[in-house]
Amino acid sequence: MEEKKFDVQSLIGFILIGGILLWMLYTNSPSEEVVEPQQETQQVETPGNTDADQPDQQGEIKSPGSDSTALAEARERLGAFGYSASLPSATENTTTVSNDVLELEIDNKGGYISEARVKNFQTYDDEPVYLIKDGNASFNINFTTTDGRTLDTENLYFEPEVTKNGDNTIISMKLKVSQDEFLEYRYVLKPGEYMLDFSIRSQGLKNVLNSSRDINLNWQLKGYRHAKSISYENRYTDLIYEYGDGDDDNLGAGDLEESEDEDISYVAFKQHFFSSILLTDDPFQRGKFISENLVEDEEVDTLYTKNFIAQMPLELNGGELNYNMNWYYGPTDYKILNNYDRNLDEVVPLGWGIFGWINKYVFIPFFAFLSGFLPSYGIAIIVMTIVVRIVLSPVTYKSYLSQAKMKVLRPEINELNEKHKDNPMKKQQETMKLYSKAGASPMSGCLPALMQIPVFYALFQFFPSAFQLRNKSFLWAEDLSSYDTIAELPFTIPFYGDHVSLFPILASIAIFIYMMMTTGQSMQQAQQPGMPNMKFIMYLSPLFMLVFFNNYASGLSLYYFTSNLITIGIMLVIKYVIIDEEKIHAKIQENKKKPKKQNKFTRKMQEMMEQAEQQQKQKKK
Template structure:
């Protein structure tokens, strides 16, 4: 057997020669590629210089040197996006979503008619500021790509846009010779965007129009709807402006730093808000050679999740448990029902039925409790009359004794009410943000994500606006009927200055009308069905489940028996009342 003693001398020499040849080839091809790229940039710069020789480069779009004849427009298009690029600033001047329409059947544009502008701002060595938005570029189109080239001094700047699938536009920035102009190693990306309304409900869409951005390597997300945004310490992976159902987002592969922005509400007209964003990008060797990506997306959950860039957080489904309800309960449930070929309005109907069935044990207990409290109303009135002039605490104790003898636990009614609060807020988020409902009509509502306005006033009514939603009105009437049916067990205040709870219960549905009148009609339809089911349940319990005579007889029999041993909760409540009585008596003695 031969022993391996390692490499001999001839093998080492051969390995060294081979390594030198390999390294030589690498340097040769690297220099050759770099030289070819420089030559191409020089050719593009020469074309730009020839094109703009008679028209000096502008540093201000209002300068007389920039004329309509100097503005060139080029286009790219696929099934999803139709893009237009302008030679002024090398920007996207128009972005149209081909598969969607704005309200009224109009084309849906995110960028159009100079409502958006963006560019990179530099300081030259004399501290003068120049921005690519103010430069004239020369466009060339090749397949699904557009290259826009501009020259400022001895520097060449290129923007290369490539239209891709899934509403994506790659945006490469290349410079050569920029280092002869700047030396501070940074540039600012400035984006001004006046958002145009695309939906029927202005107030609702304005509420959902806001900054959205991700940081910490796409792991964290934040938004800002009302105030100035300021993220001086975070590196943003992407920054976007979202509307109710659509968003424009720019991603920086190397990130934006020292980000700040502001927003301003536009009270009326076709535009909703004006946004301004300013973020810093770092230069390598005072040259800007970085990759960016534009996304012009519908806020569809499956599409957003497919990017794996935390885009799904843009969809405002609510935080924590509320958002989880929408993501893992309501959205899958609606998608499942609609997949059966059911119309959107009926899908909401069956979704309501299923949710009610799931909650039926809890809801049944609440409705049964409400019905029983109405049955024992005479006994409660008897206690109130008997202890009319007694101490309020004593009267409360006797009232609780009646409930206890009848087997009614007042606190049991709190749990169902608490359960409904997160459901209400989740649905409040679900219906205005479910893009599958957008444009879906049902009866007299042309769009279930907006209000119906069959009844138009022709003038503004305080709190209501210029219309009355039939769905909101129907929902309010049903809630009023439900309130009348369940308010019989509410005690009237026995002390002066205490609010009348019955009056408050009747006021609530009226205020609900003002809230729902400008909200998504799908939400009003859901609550109409939900409360109609509640009424049916109460009627079934009253006429087919509860035996009022039996309950009364049981209460009278319990009066003759020795009182049952108090439970822990009843004992604690009694002790608290007694303690409160003692404190009240002490206070009265002090006053005397």
């Protein structure tokens, strides 16, 4: 092996390289004037810092590089908006404002509300009602700059400024390019109002925002649970929006629902009894909406109900943004929402068509009147139910009178059935003649019942939506807007639940008695082919009430129990006091002797049946 020798040329090379490096370090070292501002900049917190980049107790930066390097990187990443990163407001601070009914915290980062608490209300477990808290909501504008950067406002720092204009509190959040160039969120909180004025505007950003790329507004919120039954609350938690010329639509209660429309004027994230709503004076050109159910297992998923997402594009006007809008954070109360005259009453699910009309113009004002002077909301429900049943008692009377006539005619109908048992056409024809002469009709008993359906359905929609019932107790029910509980079960019964509610049991018993009274006579008759099994229906209805309403609002079960109890009483009075079956029978026999003039419809039907009978005879020949 050859012995290694000392290489003089290598040594000279290393010395020259070292000299060059020392010369470069000397010529590139900062002057005294430059060092001072760099040392001051070390105290500024910049966006994107990790915990290692935060100052320690002596104010030192725990990072490999200097703070000036981090700021330079932020400016490189943010471009023109890197100016905001150098401002003292580029911190995780919040601004808190409040009035008599609402308390808000607005975060410097993103410029959006980080907490929204509705005052004067508590959840089912006596906690404050928060619509926004702990990062469950976000509000972001995604845009592209003229130098090709794609940025999100939720990651950028706004500079807050709070001023007063009379009793109004104004919060200005500015995302700055310079002192005179910025994107601004402006909030105006008024005394005693759940509704805030809100505007988005830009100044001096004509050459910063890329007008050829979409500017998208994205609003997202996960609804907090506020009620005892999260599944029942979730049934009435929905995304509603107004589009076009005042039309409205909703996504429903499915596991995952999506929808798109044009000319969006408001978007409401409704959480049964509390809502977050964004309204705009100038409709968004289009909108995409998503609702995702977050409750798969009520025992496990106990924090959130649904995840709502709304995506709308923003349009530039003269190269700038300029939108006047409103935020609403408050109760889903028909009276409060309707007073704003912005079509927000559609957020409350009162039913469509005639059902909603009955609720808006009859039941809501009437219930408000009763609850204004009665000592309890439960008593108000009972009184309103009594009044409704009394108003509908003439319809009940006509229905029961028809049943009584049919009962009196039953022997003659049975005789006709036996006489023409081999000729169904003749049997039907003779039966119609008998009904016509006696002045009775099976339909006369059905029509009064059909007339009551709009009232019953309207009330079915009214009670679950009545904000006044929330957290109001009556008898053993702690909350008329939720289910009552007389016993907790150590297990869960499918469709029924893990508890026993008393009001649905009472309502089921009342329905069973009512069905016995109304269908008992029909059950005694031979079951007609093609007719529904009345005995099955008699048992099914109470069972349905017992199971289905065990998790429903106790106020609704109280209404059905009271309503059926009153109906039973009215029917007993009609049967034993008002109606005399012997007189009815005598009147029917008298009517049968009189010549009965047939109307055109009855005469036409009879002619058609006679023609059909003649055709059958000819076929037999």
